[in-house]
Amino acid sequence: MGTVSRVLNQHPAVSEATRAAVQEAIASLNYTPNPSARRLSSGRTLTIAIIVPFFTRPSFVERLRGVVAVLNQSEYQLVIYNVETPQQRDLYLHDLPRRSRFDGLLILSLTPTDAEAERLQQSGVPVVLIDAFHPLLHGVGVDDVAGGALATGHLIALGHRDIGYISDLIDCPYRFIASRARLQGYCQALAAAQIPCDPRYQQEATQHGVREAREAARLLLDRPQPPTAVFAASDTQAFGVLQAARARGLDVPAQLSVIGYDDIEMAEFWHLTTVHQPLSESGAEGARLLLAAMAAPFDSPRQIRQPLTLIQRQTTAPRV
Amino acid sequence: MGTVSRVLNQHPAVSEATRAAVQEAIASLNYTPNPSARRLSSGRTLTIAIIVPFFTRPSFVERLRGVVAVLNQSEYQLVIYNVETPQQRDLYLHDLPRRSRFDGLLILSLTPTDAEAERLQQSGVPVVLIDAFHPLLHGVGVDDVAGGALATGHLIALGHRDIGYISDLIDCPYRFIASRARLQGYCQALAAAQIPCDPRYQQEATQHGVREAREAARLLLDRPQPPTAVFAASDTQAFGVLQAARARGLDVPAQLSVIGYDDIEMAEFWHLTTVHQPLSESGAEGARLLLAAMAAPFDSPRQIRQPLTLIQRQTTAPRV
DNA sequence: CTGTTAGCGCTTTCAG
């Protein structure tokens, strides 16, 4: 029994002969080790949890895909906790490391508060944030301020000066921070071009979604001097802007330029100019980082920044 | 210890007094039972597996969402096996009930062969198919033949006679069967209206995706007598048809009617007429069915048929 | 109704 276990766990102290013999026996008996027993005696749960908000949203599910791809190759199981209310968010972030047990925890797109981060850190289970950062924790993601500036800079370079910004709530109960960071980049780019940053060109949608973004865009287009270009903080929201433009009979890009963010699959099909960020790769990288941290803890939080790329398609054009 | 266990597992044979005392002790000690130990001694894994093909596709992820919602409320963990190659499909369907251990298995949109179904049945773990059926297994889903007829009937009722059909491969290595069933319904509806079912109006795309559907639609529109209406076997493919029409300068719905299938979220935003089927609800129902079957096996396979609804939006119109 | 006890099937010492 002890020897069998050593073979199964690739322990080096086994002679080649017995190793082979055991492996043959295993094969012929069609033996499968019982994972529950393994977990109990080894003290490892062989389970990794991931907290995901709205995991059906294209960008989140794409990241999740990267996580699944990496973990399916490992010995770890992935358990998903889907967050669809602020209460769930707080509950999971607060209780998860305690209530059940995991060998590692991934958190997607949710930025912990300092208190939450501290608690997470002290829980002892390795944590990696994906698409989010906190000084106390490992993290993988892009620089959204730079991304906001990249998108806005593209519009400015095309000659636009009246540039709208559409996003989710800047202060939302889930503590998504992307909208704020991209707004910051937007303002920076405007400032660099000496264009005043007019809050009347900034519309927050109360909810994430095409419909809400469409309404927000409508408000922008209703202004006395409507923007000639709009930067939407996500591709989904950019679709809403496209719809609002179409409803108004505005030609995109001749009369209105639209740029999105994320480069989800649909963006290509609708020829949307957007800022590409590695989605599934961020999940894969986060999972790898977690696996590494579980194998041998790092001394200090590791922060991985992934690159952003401007993808020029057919929804942006020079200002006429 | 025994008593504590009884309290935790809501065993009836405990007096109110001791129950309360134990619960207080649990609370004050901040005690959490170790799930691994529970699993080992009880012989239950408290885990349910789900095999999902391409779980990032909108309709699949929406179904998955229903599963997650139900199982997160139960004591079971969900482990996802994502299928992205035919080999993975065969491997998982063949090995999963054996290799690791689950208390239950969900299979999404993949129809097992008779041999696979038999093996699954004999493995002893309860299995529920979602969006698929097999006489030996429990299943939840819609009647895709009826759905195909519903979509096609709508176009016929609008006066169309030259009606195209665009779908995935009818014979695909994943054994998705929806495309074939919907084609069957399409043919039935045509026959009922005494319209010949011309195979030149049927285009299979080699892959699922907007791009491939766009190419397929292009072929259809290139025909000497192009169809005046197209039924796409999924909303995603319908988007491809819309693009092909737009690229050709065809007005939808004035010159070309397009109907999809599934009613994914995006369908509403692009005003797509489509056949609505319960997506997240199919997952939820499947999970509930599995939980029930795990609690008390049914004598014979339970098949739940969910309703289909025609959703008329703005991509279909009477033939001019 | 409650305390005691024997496993669940592994991993991991510890001798040999």
Add this chain to the structure above:
DNA sequence: CTGAAAGCGCTAACAG
């Protein structure tokens, strides 16, 4: 290098 043996922390069967 390889057997034997002691748990891991629960559940469930058994006495009391």
